[in-house]
Amino acid sequence: MIDLSEVHLTVDERESIRLADLLGMSHEEAGKRMGVSRATFGRIVQHARRAVADALINGKAIKIEGGNYSLIGDKRIFICIKCDNSWEEQLGTGRPQNCPACNDENFYRIRDKE
Ligand SMILES: [Zn+2]
Numbered sequence: 648m649i650d651l652s653e654v655h656l657t658v659d660e661r662e663s664i665r666l667a668d669l670l671g672m673s674h675e676e677a678g679k680r681m682g683v684s685r686a687t688f689g690r691i692v693q694h695a696r697r698a699v700a701d702a703l704i705n706g707k708a709i710k711i712e713g714g715n716y717s718l719i720g721d722k723r724i725f726i727c728i729k730c731d732n733s734w735e736e737q738l739g740t741g742r743p744q745n746c747p748a749c750n751d752e753n754f755y756r757i758r759d760k761e
Pocket of ligand 1: 727729732746748749750
């Protein structure tokens with residue numbers, strides 16, 4: 648993913664496209680499913696489609712944000728304070744309990760790997 652521009656979709660926006668475009672639901676029906684009004688759903692899906700169109704036409708990557716979804720940059724890196732061990736965890740697996748090398752609980756997360 649070098650020099651590839653990104654468009655950002657929220658998890659809700661992604662879900663709106665799934666419901667409306669993949670499953671073919673009406674805005675009314677899809678809004679109910681997501682717990683929002685028809686008008687709100689309309690705004691969400693409009694924004695989502697615009698982002699997807701931008702990615703499609705201009706060759707950009709789509710990044711899903713929020714929740715546990717991620718298409719790129721899906722690794723987290725932790726560093727142990729005690730033994731200086733560093734390791735990677737997949738996104739969405741929760742915070743690890745202990746350092747895998749020394750079992751200490753004092754570690755911190757550094758910025759996500761590109
Ligand atoms: Zn350690």
